[in-house]
Amino acid sequence: MFKNVIVKTPGESYVNGLTTSNLGTPVLDKAIEQHHSYIEALKTCGVEVTLLPGNADFPDSTFVEDTAVLTANFAVVTNPGAVSRNGEIIEMEPVLRKFYDNIYHIEAPGTLDGGDILQIEDYFYIGISVRTNYEGAVQLKQILEGENFKATIVELKEFFHLKTGITYLGEGTIVVAGEFVDHPVFNSYKKIVVPPEEEYAANCIRVNDYVIVPAGFPLTKQKIEDAGYKTIEVDTSEFRKLDGGLSCLSLRF
Structure with missing residues (x-):
């Protein structure tokens, strides 16, 4: 059960954030409206929401998931793989210290984005992507194993982040798309397979009694x-334009 969630309002510079998509420029007012709906969905799930103000110095900082990896007893401050996002962790760490006494750090030259980290019970999967390198993945693996978790490193071939294509719903069930549908590392789980035309919907989030899903993916x-x-549907069109999904917008613990 999650008790707390940290989110951050899109800043005035959000429209200038990093992207690999060809979906157009985000509309700031619409992004803020969608973010509000996201917060309301989280509250419906029974969590306490900590809302941080936007920061125009960091256009991508509404995607707070990339700044940390959180467990019940400790936090790991990441080292985001995009240079323009490194400063986001400086803002996030003081917030995390309100909740955690035990905080680890990923150190350069290791890079790691929280979007590449999937927790399934006491097991972590660490994706190597364009934003998370091998050294960062090994650092996190060592931290987790030192805290009695298990961890496996997974090299990505197609997806931007690990959680772009896979979600854990609980009860041994995962939502999978693309390269993870037949990936041997995940064959021990029950799979809900996302059709190719709805691949974006593989990034959903289980928050207590609900699964929050992106709007527009009925299958x-x-x-x-x-x-x-x-399920609870939330429109994320303005976040998709910057490669963002539902998990990217919050830290849940």
């Missing part, structure tokens, strides 16, 4: 509901 939503989960 995936139905599959999740057929598996016994209650």
